[in-house]
Amino acid sequence: MALVVALVTLGTGVVLAIRTGSWTMVAAGAAAVVAVLVTWPIVLVLESARTAADENFDRIMAPLTERMQEFSMQLNMISEQQLLSDRAKVVAFREKDREALRRAIQEEISKKDYEAALALADDMERVFGYKAEAEQFRQDIGLKRNEGARRQIHEAVTMVEGCCRDEEWSDAQREADRIAKLYPTDEQARELPQQVENRRLAHKRQLLESYNDAKRRNDNDGGVEILKRLDRYLTPAEAAGMQEDARAMFRAKLHNLGEQFTAAAREGRNAEAIRIGEHIMRDFPNSRMSEEVRNLLPALKQRVGEPAGTTA
Secondary structure, eight states: OHHHHHHHHHHHHHHHHHHHOOOHHHHHHHHHHHHHHHHHHHHHHHHHHHHHHHHHHHHHHHHHHHHHHHHHHHHHHHHHHHTSOHHHHHHHTHHHHHHHHHHHHHHHHHTTOHHHHHHHHHHIIIIIOOHHHHHHHHHHHHHHHHHHHHHHHHHHHHHHHHHHHTTOHHHHHHHHHHHHHHOTTOHHHHHHHHHHHHHHHHHHHHHHHHHHHHHHTTOHHHHHHHHHHHTTTOOHHHHHHHHHHHHHHHHHHHHHHHHHHHHHHHTTOHHHHHHHHHHHHHHOTTSHHHHHHHHHHHHHHHHTTOOGGGOO
16 A cells, blocks of 8 residues: 555656656655665565464464363363252262161161161151151161160169169169159150059058067067068158057067076076077167176176187
8 A cells, every 4th residue: 555655646746747847746756665665575574573473372372272271161060060059969969878878877776876867867758758768767766766665674674673672762763763764755664663662662561561460469579670671661750650669569579588598598508698698789789688698798608618708
């Protein structure tokens, strides 16, 4: 376009020079043509250099551009995965999660944590929709829990029975209360504390009947032994009501033991006299007769060859 302008200027100048004789425009046109012809090679060289530089830049940037495109694709994949809904993730990993949940339920059952196992079974139905399998797990958990409960209740009942036989009523009541609190819905466990109390009261009534029977038969020895066992069952009011009869029975027994001791010592049955005397001192340590026996025992023990210093 510059060359065309220069040539037009030169042509116009020639025409004006012929008509008017003025060579100014001719000179301008010629200068323009010369300028275009001089600069054209320079422009061509510059263009060639720019093209070469562009090609070199494209060659250098091509691998980087390719890596950037790959990185962009990976970012798009990550973004798509992040955008997956929770439900889609559950579906994608459904079988693995289901198997992991099964193992977790079995582990909780083995640890006897039945509440946690039931919660996981509910998750299996709610999250994965496996209603039949979740119900089967619930039944298995129920059987295991009932089996464990029956075993614990049986062990507690056995322990309570032993304590009742040994008249350890506090231990029996404590164990019965514990198992009743642990299994409040089980009828046997729930009724166990009351059964312990009923047995205690029944045993108390039996002792009272035995005591009254011994009193009717004037069996002072038997009555005193029953009183010793009965003492832990009586309320303060009941003990006060039996106090006079008990004193009379203890006095009668002490009197009988005194007569037996005296007779055995008089008849030379020294070993028997020592045994009776020790009985008196053990059961009636604060009585006057106990003091008298304590004074006589050294002589009796010397008679049977025992050192006098062995008196308790």
